[in-house]
Amino acid sequence: xxxxxxxxxxxxxIILFDGWSxxxxxxxxxxxxxxxxAGALFEGxxxxxxxxxxGKGMLVNRDTGDTSDPEERTPLLKSPPDVALTRKRKHMSxxxxxxxxxxxxxxxxxxxHVLQVVLAYCLMLVVMTYNGWLAIAVFLGAGLGYFVFxxxxxxxA
Amino acid sequence: xxxxxxxLWLVFVCCVVAAAVAxxxxxxxxxxxxxxxxxxxxxxxHTMGPGMDHGSMDHSxMDHGxMDHSxMDHGxMDHSxMDHGxMDHSxMDHxSMDHSxMNHSAVDHSNIDHSxMDHSxMDHSxMDHGSMxxxxxxxxxxxxxxxxxxxxxxxxxxxxxxxxGWVINDIGSLVGSMVGICIIAALYEGxxxxxxxxxxxxxxxxxxxxxxxxxxxNLPVVETQKTTGSxxxxxxxxxxxxxHVLQIVVSYFLMLGVMTYNVWLCIAVAIGAAIGYFLxxxxxxxxxxxxxxxx
Numbered sequence: 001x002x003x004x005x006x007x008x009x010x011x012x013x014i015i016l017f018d019g020w021s022x023x024x025x026x027x028x029x030x031x032x033x034x035x036x037x038a039g040a041l042f043e044g045x046x047x048x049x050x051x052x053x054x055g056k057g058m059l060v061n062r063d064t065g066d067t068s069d070p071e072e073r074t075p076l077l078k079s080p081p082d083v084a085l086t087r088k089r090k091h092m093s094x095x096x097x098x099x100x101x102x103x104x105x106x107x108x109x110x111x112x113h114v115l116q117v118v119l120a121y122c123l124m125l126v127v128m129t130y131n132g133w134l135a136i137a138v139f140l141g142a143g144l145g146y147f148v149f150x151x152x153x154x155x156x157a
Numbered sequence: 158x159x160x161x162x163x164x165l166w167l168v169f170v171c172c173v174v175a176a177a178v179a180x181x182x183x184x185x186x187x188x189x190x191x192x193x194x195x196x197x198x199x200x201x202x203h204t205m206g207p208g209m210d211h212g213s214m215d216h217s218x219m220d221h222g223x224m225d226h227s228x229m230d231h232g233x234m235d236h237s238x239m240d241h242g243x244m245d246h247s248x249m250d251h252x253s254m255d256h257s258x259m260n261h262s263a264v265d266h267s268n269i270d271h272s273x274m275d276h277s278x279m280d281h282s283x284m285d286h287g288s289m290x291x292x293x294x295x296x297x298x299x300x301x302x303x304x305x306x307x308x309x310x311x312x313x314x315x316x317x318x319x320x321x322g323w324v325i326n327d328i329g330s331l332v333g334s335m336v337g338i339c340i341i342a343a344l345y346e347g348x349x350x351x352x353x354x355x356x357x358x359x360x361x362x363x364x365x366x367x368x369x370x371x372x373x374x375n376l377p378v379v380e381t382q383k384t385t386g387s388x389x390x391x392x393x394x395x396x397x398x399x400x401h402v403l404q405i406v407v408s409y410f411l412m413l414g415v416m417t418y419n420v421w422l423c424i425a426v427a428i429g430a431a432i433g434y435f436l437x438x439x440x441x442x443x444x445x446x447x448x449x450x451x452x
Contacts, residue, residue, distance in 0.1 A: 003305035005317045005417070127409045128416065135409070143402040150401075151394045 004130040013131040016122060032137040035126055039141015040148065042119040047149040049112045056105035059098060306418040316419050319410060325419075335425035338414055342429025343436065345407045350437040352400050359393045 011028045014021045015035075022028050127135050313331035317324050325331050415423050 005305065006319060006321045006323070008321075124409070124412060128413065130413075138409070139402055139406050142405040143398050146401040147394065147398040150397070 007130050007132050007135065009132045013129050013134060015129060015134065016125055028133055032133055035123075035134060035137040036141040036144060038119065039123060039138050040145035042116065042123060043142060043145025044149045045112055045116045045119060049109060049116055052105055052109045052112060056102055056109065059102050059105065309418050309420050309423070311420050313419075313421065316417060316422075318417060318422065319413055331421060335421055338411070338422060338425040339429035339432065341407060342411055342426050343433030345404070345411060346430060346433025347437045348400065348404050348407065352397065352404065355393075355397065355400070 011025050012023055013028070013031075015031060020031075022031050123138050123141075127138050129135075313325050313328055315324070315326065316331075318334060323334070325334055411426050415426055
C-alpha cells in the first residue's frame with residue numbers, strides 16, 4: 001500500500017485499522033468528531049495521571065512530616081491520607097498501610113499511564129495518515145481537552 | 158373494321174390470352190384458384206378448339222391496365238426448389254442505409270473466443286500520452302518518491318517534508334530545511350518554557366488579584382479559591398489553550414519530520430532540541446525550582 005508522504009485534503013482515508021476506512025464526507029465528519037473526542041480524552045487522562053501522582057506524593061509528604069494545608073487537597077484524595085494519619089496516631093504498623101496505599105495509587109497511575117501512552121500513539125498514527133482533516137481534528141481535540149481539563153490548573157498546580 | 162366489332166375481338170383475344178396465362182401459371186406455380194375477374198360470363202363461351210393456330214396473333218396493343226388481381230391466393234406456392242446460385246450482387250449500393258435505430262441490447266458476447274488474436278504487429282510508437290491528467294498521476298509517475306521509507310537513509314533527493322511544496326532535491330535545499338527544522342525545534346523548546354513561565358506569572362498575578370479584591374473587607378487571608386470564577390473568565394486559560402494547541406501542532410510536525418527517516422532531518426531535529434534546551438532551559442531550571450517550592 002502506498003502511503004502518502006505529505007499532507008493531502010480528501011474524504012478518503014484508512015484510520016488505524018483496515019476496518020476504519022473512510023470513503024465519503026459523512027464518514028469523514030464522524031471520524032473527525034470521534035478523533036476530537038479521543039484527543040480531549042487524552043488530555044483528560046493526562047490530567048488524571050498528574051492528579052493521582054499528586055495524591056501519591058502527598059502520602060510521601062505525610063510520611064516525612066512535611067505537612068501541607070489540608071484545604072488545598074482535592075476531595076477525591078482526601079480519605080487515604082487521613083486514614084494513614086489516624087493509623088499513625090494509633091501507632092499501628094502504619095508503614096505497611098502507607099505502603100499499600102501508595103501501591104494502590106501507583107497501580108492506578110501506571111494503568112492510567114498505559115492508557116495515556118496508547119492514546120498518544122493512536123493519535124500520532126492518526127496524524128501520520130497525512131490527512132489534513134484528521135490532523136486538524138487531533139489538534140482541535142488537544143485544544144478542547146486542555147481547555148476543559150486544565151482550565152483550573154493555575155490554582156491546583 | 159367497325160369500332161364495336163374491333164372491341165369484341167379485342168375482348169376475345171384478352172380472354173384467350175388470360176386463359177393461356179392462367180394455364181401457364183398453373184403449370185409453373187401451381188396457383189390454386191385464379192380468378193381474373195374480367196368477365197365471368199364470357200369465358201365458357203370461347204372454348205378454344207384443338208386446331209386453332211395462334212401463331213400470327215398480334216398482342217402488341219393489349220391494355221391490361223384494368224385487370225383486378227386483388228383476390229389472388231398465393232398461399233400454396235412452393236418455393237422450395239428455387240436455385241439462386243447465379244445471382245449477381247456486385248453492383249449493389251449500400252450507401253444510404255439507415256442504422257440509427259438498431260437495438261443491440263440483447264447481443265450475447267459471452268462465448269467469444271479471443272485466444273487466437275494476433276497483436277504482434279500493432280504499432281504504438283505514435284501514441285501521445287502527454288496530456289493525461291489522472292487524479293493519481295503523482296503516484297503513477299514517481300513511485301520511488303511516494304513509497305513510505307521504512308528505515309533510516311542518507312540522501313537529499315526527492316525528500317518530501319510534510320507538504321507537497323516542501324521537496325528537497327539538492328544540497329542547498331537540504332541545508333535550508335535542516336536550518337529551518339533546527340529553528341522550529343529550538344522554538345518548540347522555547348515555547349514549552351514560555352508556557353511554564355506564563356503559568357507561573359498567572360499564579361503570581363492571581364495571588365495579587367485575590368488580595369486586591371477583598372481589600373475593602375480588611376481580610377488578610379489569601380483565598381485563591383474564591384477567585385476561580387473570575388480567573389476562568391479571564392483570557393489566561395484561553396491563551397494557554399492556544400499555546401497548547403500550537404505546541405501540539407509543532408511537536409507533531411517535528412515527529413513527522415523525523416518520520417521521513419531521513420537521517421539529516423533527524424539530526425536537525427535533535428540539534429534544534431539541544432539548542433533550544435540550552436538557550437531556554439537555563440531559565441527553566443529556576444522555574445522548576447520555584448514550582449517545587451510552591452508544592
